[in-house]
Amino acid sequence: MNAAAMGPKPSQHHRLSKAKLLRRTLFLTLGAALMSVGLEIFLVPNNIIDGGIVGISIIASHLTHVPLGAFLLLLNLPFLFLGYKQIGKTFALSTLYAVAVMSIGTTLLHPIPPLTIDPLLAAVFGGIILGVGVGMVIRSGGSLDGTEIVAILLSKKTAFSVGEFVMFINVFILGSAGFVFGWDRAMYSLIAYYIAFKMIDVTIEGFDESKAVWIISDTYEEIGEAIMQRLGRGVTYLNGEGGFTGGAKKVIFCVITRLEEAKLKSIVEERDPGAFLAVGNIHDVKGGRFKKKDIH
Incomplete structure (x- = not known):
């Protein structure tokens, strides 16, 4: 070797x-x-x-x-x-x-x-x-x-x-x-x-405080694609299960900066006004593909 x-x-x-x-x-x-x-x-x-x-x-x-x-x-x-x-x-x-x-x-x-x-x-x-x-x-x-x-x-x-x-x-x-x-x-x-x-x-x-985002929507593919195209952020699709209905759900997870939060909310609102959206502060992000892609 x-x-x-x-x-x-x-x-x-x-x-x-x-x-x-x-x-x-x-x-x-x-x-x-x-x-x-x-x-x-x-x-x-x-x-x-x-x-x-x-x-x-x-x-x-x-x-x-x-x-x-x-x-x-x-x-x-x-x-x-x-x-x-x-x-x-x-x-x-x-x-x-x-x-x-x-x-x-x-x-x-x-x-x-x-x-x-x-x-x-x-x-x-x-x-x-x-x-x-x-x-x-x-x-x-x-x-x-x-x-x-x-x-x-x-x-x-x-x-x-x-x-x-x-x-x-x-x-x-x-x-x-x-x-x-x-x-x-x-x-x-x-x-x-x-x-x-x-x-x-x-x-x-830091001034560009990072935020974790979870989105549950039936139009998850459309929302995820828009986040990748318009924000240049990667997304991860997680498998979930509804507590009341027991039905399978897809959960979109991504990490954005504080300055991108308003734009992300507008993306979700445009495609599914009834989508579940949770945003939380996170102190540190390492590894993966957090670095923003260039948007052409």
Whole structure:
């Protein structure tokens, strides 16, 4: 058997794994560095905080005059240990690296004066930069806040979701900012937190958010052909069975972008106004033939 038939050489696999590791490290570093910029150049000088361990660290640093980076690292360590035990080694190491870069970054940037002393501008731009940074770290398999790890673990043992735990913790932390920095700064902190929250979603999902579509119609062939011709998207026909009638049904499945949703709905409406149509958000698409074909 020749070498080509046996597949890639071991060294090729090794190079590929090193490339993936380099890419992950690059994005973890960039994300953590952006987080540092958002904190030290926008939020912290204007007494605006973020949620989670970062918010606690900002308050503790303000009250004790100990550098922010020290609290960011020390307060996250217990949660990193939990993450290592319960979630996995790769996640824990990625998080440790990102938190370390963020801690060093805030220390180096602390002497630099803020770009603005307008609290609204600081909240808006600081929130944007924070959200992009956190999103990049999450996409790379890490985290910058230990409260997310606690929320994941608690959600497995209770009826509350991860989001509900994170929200409860952050409401308490952001509320505490009112007693330390004043209630106007607490409200600016809420603005920054909300913007960061939205930017995390945009960074993770991208502007061309993908959507999964299921269509049940007797004119499935006509609809499927129109989707392929007019949208340039591939479709898959699935076999289904009606729950009430027991009759055989064909289900059209395809993946589109958010910008194509309105056009797809019009295609279905034109060919079968009574068709069943379900559209759902999906966070990641890999493999297959998702890449759009050119429409001539």
